[in-house]
Amino acid sequence: xxVSVQIEDxxxxxxxxxxxxxxxxxxxxxxxxxxxxxxxxxGAIQTMELEHYPGMTERALEEIVEQARxxxxxxxxxxxxxxxxxxxxxxxVLVIAASRHREAAxxxxxxxxxxxxxKAPFWKKEAGSHGAAWVDARxxxxxxxxxxxxx
Amino acid sequence: xxVSVQIEDxxxxxxxxxxxxxxxxxxxxxxxxxxxxxxxxxGAIQTMELEHYPGMTERALEEIVEQARxxxxxxxxxxxxxxxxxxxxxxxVLVIAASRHREAAxxxxxxxxxxxxxKAPFWKKEAGSHGAAWVDARxxxxxxxxxxxxx
Amino acid sequence: MQILYFSxxxxxxxxxxxxxxxxxxxxxxxxxxxxxxxGGHAMxxxxxxxxxxxxxxxxxxxxxxxxxxxxxxxxxxxxGG
Amino acid sequence: MQILYFSxxxxxxxxxxxxxxxxxxxxxxxxxxxxxxxGGHAMxxxxxxxxxxxxxxxxxxxxxxxxxxxxxxxxxxxxGG
Numbered sequence: 001x002x003v004s005v006q007i008e009d010x011x012x013x014x015x016x017x018x019x020x021x022x023x024x025x026x027x028x029x030x031x032x033x034x035x036x037x038x039x040x041x042x043g044a045i046q047t048m049e050l051e052h053y054p055g056m057t058e059r060a061l062e063e064i065v066e067q068a069r070x071x072x073x074x075x076x077x078x079x080x081x082x083x084x085x086x087x088x089x090x091x092x093v094l095v096i097a098a099s100r101h102r103e104a105a106x107x108x109x110x111x112x113x114x115x116x117x118x119k120a121p122f123w124k125k126e127a128g129s130h131g132a133a134w135v136d137a138r139x140x141x142x143x144x145x146x147x148x149x150x151x
Numbered sequence: 152x153x154v155s156v157q158i159e160d161x162x163x164x165x166x167x168x169x170x171x172x173x174x175x176x177x178x179x180x181x182x183x184x185x186x187x188x189x190x191x192x193x194g195a196i197q198t199m200e201l202e203h204y205p206g207m208t209e210r211a212l213e214e215i216v217e218q219a220r221x222x223x224x225x226x227x228x229x230x231x232x233x234x235x236x237x238x239x240x241x242x243x244v245l246v247i248a249a250s251r252h253r254e255a256a257x258x259x260x261x262x263x264x265x266x267x268x269x270k271a272p273f274w275k276k277e278a279g280s281h282g283a284a285w286v287d288a289r290x291x292x293x294x295x296x297x298x299x300x301x302x
Numbered sequence: 303m304q305i306l307y308f309s310x311x312x313x314x315x316x317x318x319x320x321x322x323x324x325x326x327x328x329x330x331x332x333x334x335x336x337x338x339x340x341g342g343h344a345m346x347x348x349x350x351x352x353x354x355x356x357x358x359x360x361x362x363x364x365x366x367x368x369x370x371x372x373x374x375x376x377x378x379x380x381x382g383g
Numbered sequence: 384m385q386i387l388y389f390s391x392x393x394x395x396x397x398x399x400x401x402x403x404x405x406x407x408x409x410x411x412x413x414x415x416x417x418x419x420x421x422g423g424h425a426m427x428x429x430x431x432x433x434x435x436x437x438x439x440x441x442x443x444x445x446x447x448x449x450x451x452x453x454x455x456x457x458x459x460x461x462x463g464g
Contacts (some may be wrong), residue, residue: 013164016184024189024239030260031182032253033167034383038175052382053308053375056359081382088175093383102183102264102464103295109181110257113383119361121375122382123309134310137379144254185464201463204389204456207440232463244464253383264464272437272456273463274390285391288460 002077003061005052007084010094019076019098026075028102030109032095038088045128050083050092053121057081064115068097071111072104079112081122114144153228154212156203158235161245170227170249177226179253181260183246189239191286196279201234201243204272208232215266219248222262223255230263232273265295303368305336307346308377311353314346329355329374330364352378384449386417388427389458392434395427410436410455411445433459 004010012031020026036048065077076098086092093116097108117138124135155161163182171177187199216228227249237243244267248259268289275286303324307315326332333353337344347353355362356375368374384405388396407413414434418425428434431445437456438447449455 011164012167012182013162016163020186021240026186027188029182029184029186031163031180031184032257033180033182034253035171035177035180037178037251050382051308051312053306053356053359053377056356056375059359089171100188102185102261103291106183106257106261106264110253113253113257117383118380120382121308121356121377121380123377124381125309134378135381137381140254141383202389202393203463204387204437204440204458207437207456210440268464269461270442271463272389272458272461274459275462276390285459286462288462292464 002065002079003058004080005054005057005061006080006082009082009091010080012094015078015080015094015096019078019096023075023098025100026098027100028105029096029098030102030105032093032109032113033091034093034113036086036088036090036092040126040128042126042133043128043130045088045126047127048086048088048090049125049127050086051123051125052081052083056121057083060120061116064112064119067115068108068112072097072099072108074099074104074108077108077112079116081116081120083122111148114141114148117141118145153216153230154209155231156205156208156212157231157233160233160242161231163245166229166231166245166247170229170247174226174249176251177249178251179256180247180249181253181256183244183260183264184242185244185264187237187239187241187243191277191279193277193284194279194281196239196277198278199237199239199241200276200278201237202274202276203232203234207272211271212267215263215270218266219259219263223248223250223259225250225255225259228259228263230267232267232271234273262299265292265299268292269296303371304373305332306373306375308375310378311346311376314342316341324368326368328365328368329357329362329376332368332374333364333376347376354379384452385454386413387454387456389456391459392427392457395423397422405449407449409446409449410438410443410457413449413455414445414457427457435460 078096080094095112097105099105229247231245250256
């Protein structure tokens, strides 16, 4: 149950607690949460619609988690990604990496986010007074993924 | 109020909420929480006592936060460090970095932890059935601090 | 073969999925075939460099063999996270 | 001048702080002077490489001038976080 794809919001504190409570050997917990930003290059948005590819999404996320587990000594990993309609300030994604020491937890969390950005089948459509448009993929995200392939 | 040094536990979700609620321009929130590990090189511990240098601690943490703010475009930063008696599983430290994009949030949070480890006047004493001993500083922590001085 | 479309490909094609009979050997061949169909297919597949493809829910290149494939999905680069 | 001790330096010296009159020019000089005092001072300052010093709550080197200093703290390398 390390991966969830859901419409509902999530509770960061409860997720950390569930991951860390059973294991007294965890010394470091890193979380990343992604939020919907109000201002985009095109202007202020009112809503964001997150589309995904049911089935492949879960599979892709589980694969990314397996890769992180193979690279770092992790005591726990959790990935939650929402889909459906969202508004500015809403939580989109949560990644948690728990390890004995902070280096592994930080690196694994950053890796999970970089891979998730370019390998998990989600697409964002933003809508505001200026109209609605699909979000373009960021060049920076491709580069962020590539750096893990070189090291 | 970005730095607190306290005996009391903290509520990660409430801290994230307080930092992010007023600002719709935050897209990325990275948290680090440090926990007391039960198993150490010397054996299982029952308690950890965290001593600090009142006055200098707050000043050192505020200086570290200022350095992070100067290096990355941060919408919010929060550092909480506990002192006093702790037990395995207890939270020790919380660092939160919030920014528009994830790169700045991840790097700032890692920087804050690296600097805090070697520049904030805290000392840990662990006690278990094998006796009590002050924790030795890790060589790896010095190296982790140094890497930020080279870049 | 089940064909799926996501994001603006779905909007341009005008449907989220369609069931087709095809002998296409690769996704590239399949695209050539799909472009001859009516609706928004031609417009959807206009810029091939903007299109990613998954065969049976695994990302592949456009020249990947389609033999035995049951589900082929077309979509733009992902923007999750 | 207020002298503070933390961690095992505090335990070895046997007290957390002491008020002293001194003409020491640097923390290194001050250590030499403190080692001549009774109690655990000599043992506390035995290995100088393990000792860090802060003057008026700022980390400094052992040869930093003490002129005008009101508070000098001695402690081992920090282990917080």
